[in-house]
Amino acid sequence: MDFLALSIDLLFDSTSSEEEEEIQLRTRFQRQPRRFLNRDREAAGQLLWNDYFCENPMFPDDIFKRRFRMRKVLFLRIKDGILQHSYTPNAPDHFTFFQQRPDALGRLGFSTIQKITCALRQLSYGMTADIFDEYIKMAEKTGYVTLNNFCKCIIDLYGREYLRKPNATDIARLYSAHEEKHGFKGMLGSIDCMHWVWKNCPVACKGQYTRGDHGHPTIMLEAVASYDMWIWHAFFGMTGSNNDINVLNHSPLFDSLRKDRAAPSPFEVNGNQYPFGYYLADGIYPDWTTLIKGYTTPIEEPRNFFTRFQVSARKDVERTFGVL
Missing domain, CATH: 1.20.5 (Single alpha-helices involved in coiled-coils or other helix-helix interfaces)
Known part of the structure; x- marks a missing residue:
C-alpha cells in the first residue's frame, strides 16, 4: 500500500x-500589449528647424558642416531632389517614404529634414539609430528603415552620374584637366587603397581582417580618383590582411581592357601614340603599362624631377581618402 x-x-x-x-x-508567448511612447516628434522637428534651417539658425554654417559632414547647400539639394522624385507618378516606395504625411490619428509624421538628418547622422558617425532617439525622437526601427530608404534614393538620384566609368567625353575632359593641372598627358586618375576600420568585427573574423601594421580589423577600399575627387571606380570588401596587389588582382578595374572591350582613349606623347590612358600609383603596384610609378631611388635629375611631380599629382586620391 x-x-x-x-x-x-x-x-x-x-x-x-x-x-x-x-x-x-x-504566459511567455502570450502577446503583450504594444507600448506607446509619446516622443513628441513635432517639437523635435521644430527644434531641428530652429537649430539649423530657419532664417536665423542657432548654429552657423560652419558648425552645420562639421556635424553633418557636408555643406547645408548640399543637404538642401539632396532633400529637394528626393522630394521632387517622390511626387512623380509611380514613384518608388523609398522616395514616397520621405513625404511628411499624417498618421491614423491625424498627427503629422516625421518631416523630410528629420528623416534625412537621421540617415546622415548614422552614415557620418557610424553609430546605431537608437542613439539619435533623444534628439530626433525617432525609434530605432524607424531609423534603420529611414537609412535603408535614403541609400536607395541616393543610388537612384546620383548613381548614373557618379557611380559609373567615364565615357569618351569624360576621358577627354580628364586628359585635358590633368595635363593642365599636373602636366601628365593621358592621365585618367590616381589609384590607391585605404583600410576602413571595422569597429564591430566579430571575434571569429578578427584574425582574417587584421594586418600586423594596423593592429585592428579593417576592410580595404580600392579607388580611382581624379583631380576633382570624382571616384569613378570603387572596389570595396577585401579583408584587411591583404595588400594593394592582392586587391588589384581581384579588382574589376582592368576587366574590360583584358577582354578587349575597353573604349579606345588614345593620346600622344613626344610623337608616340598610346591607345589607352594610365593611372598614377605608388611603388607597391606591379610594373604595368597602365600604371605609372615614380622611381624608387631617383639619382639623376630628370628622374628626380619626374618622381616629385608624380608624387604630387598622386595626392588627388590621398586627398579624397582624407575627405572620406
Missing part, C-alpha cells in the same frame, strides 16, 4: 508540474 500511495503522489506531482510548465509557456 505504501508503494501504491507513493506512485499516486508521484503521478499527481508530475501532472501538476506539466500543467505549470504549460501555463508558463502560454
Whole structure:
C-alpha cells in the first residue's frame, strides 16, 4: 500500500508540474500589449528647424558642416531632389517614404529634414539609430528603415552620374584637366587603397581582417580618383590582411581592357601614340603599362624631377581618402 500511495503522489506531482510548465509557456508567448511612447516628434522637428534651417539658425554654417559632414547647400539639394522624385507618378516606395504625411490619428509624421538628418547622422558617425532617439525622437526601427530608404534614393538620384566609368567625353575632359593641372598627358586618375576600420568585427573574423601594421580589423577600399575627387571606380570588401596587389588582382578595374572591350582613349606623347590612358600609383603596384610609378631611388635629375611631380599629382586620391 505504501508503494501504491507513493506512485499516486508521484503521478499527481508530475501532472501538476506539466500543467505549470504549460501555463508558463502560454504566459511567455502570450502577446503583450504594444507600448506607446509619446516622443513628441513635432517639437523635435521644430527644434531641428530652429537649430539649423530657419532664417536665423542657432548654429552657423560652419558648425552645420562639421556635424553633418557636408555643406547645408548640399543637404538642401539632396532633400529637394528626393522630394521632387517622390511626387512623380509611380514613384518608388523609398522616395514616397520621405513625404511628411499624417498618421491614423491625424498627427503629422516625421518631416523630410528629420528623416534625412537621421540617415546622415548614422552614415557620418557610424553609430546605431537608437542613439539619435533623444534628439530626433525617432525609434530605432524607424531609423534603420529611414537609412535603408535614403541609400536607395541616393543610388537612384546620383548613381548614373557618379557611380559609373567615364565615357569618351569624360576621358577627354580628364586628359585635358590633368595635363593642365599636373602636366601628365593621358592621365585618367590616381589609384590607391585605404583600410576602413571595422569597429564591430566579430571575434571569429578578427584574425582574417587584421594586418600586423594596423593592429585592428579593417576592410580595404580600392579607388580611382581624379583631380576633382570624382571616384569613378570603387572596389570595396577585401579583408584587411591583404595588400594593394592582392586587391588589384581581384579588382574589376582592368576587366574590360583584358577582354578587349575597353573604349579606345588614345593620346600622344613626344610623337608616340598610346591607345589607352594610365593611372598614377605608388611603388607597391606591379610594373604595368597602365600604371605609372615614380622611381624608387631617383639619382639623376630628370628622374628626380619626374618622381616629385608624380608624387604630387598622386595626392588627388590621398586627398579624397582624407575627405572620406
